Amino acid sequence: MDPSKSAKAPGGPPDREGVARPPPRWVARPSPLRHELLSSWLHRLALAHGLKDHTFCRHMFGRQGIWTRDLDRSFSGTNQATLGLWTGVSDTRIASMMLPRWAGRLSEAVNAHGNSDWILPMGVFHRVRRRHGLLFCPVCLTDSPGDAYWPWRMAWSTACIRHRVLLQDRCPRCESPYMPHRSAPSLFGRSPCATCGVDLSKSPFEQARTDDWMFQERLQSALLRGRTAIMGTPHFPLPLFLGLRALATALLSRAGEELVQRLTVLMRAQN
Ligand SMILES: [Zn+2]
Ligand SMILES: [Zn+2]
Secondary structure (H helix, E strand, C coil): CCHHHHHHCCCCCECCCCCECCCCCCCCCCCCCCCECHHHHHHHHHHHCCCCHHHHHHHHHCCCCCCCCCCCCCCCHHHHHHHHHHHCCCHHHHHCCCHHHHECCCECCCCCCCCECCECCCCEECCEECCCCCCECHHHHHHCCCCCEHHHHECCCCEECCCCEECECCCCCCCCCCCHHHCCCECCECCECCCCCCEHHHCCCCECCHHHHHHHHHHHHHHHHCCEEECCEEECHHHHHHHHHHHHHHHHCHHHHHHHHHHHHHHHHHC
16 A cells, blocks of 8 residues: 555545445554543554554555644644544544644633643654653553543643542653653553653552642533533633633742742741
């Protein structure tokens, strides 16, 4: 098969009798998981066929640099349609695995390139990730086939709601960013670190505080439902996230640090 041709004509040319051939379709098609990111699902599809990610993608998309970008933010509508043909998964479902789905709820827009409010930057350099822009829960890696879920890209995420443990942003041995697309399960473990090979699914973990995971659950619910309640009054989530961002920016400023110090002194005096 000529990969570049398949990228242009996924339906395939007519056969000798002039009957159009059905579009090519992968044999193994694991279903996307709830909350799973597109990059994680693509990686699992490639592994299911014993192919490297870029080889797998070349069959569908030709020589485009799919893995040399933050593909959970930047994956064209044409590519979504092509992937749908090869997998039988609807364009709508594929789009729902991407971070731009949160535009209008998390922030006014989700940028395909550059920084985007509340989304952790990956620091893409070729196929390497230089920044700790993807979190992980070791327990999720142990009990689920997925490698990455959308809450793991949120700057406000600190805990896994399912397991109520703190999320991690780096390999505990070499401190490299989590890059599941550059590794595969092997005799050495379910989720080897792409740099040093230690099994990240066996990383030591800490329990999250109840306040942490409950706060995060509320934010996730606001995004998923498109509604939230503030002081008992229903609101759309966008003002909540804009307000939180303004508050976080203010508290992280010099004046904000002074304010926090003064409030801490006041609290101590009252106690
Ligand atoms: Zn978990
Ligand atoms: Zn490592």
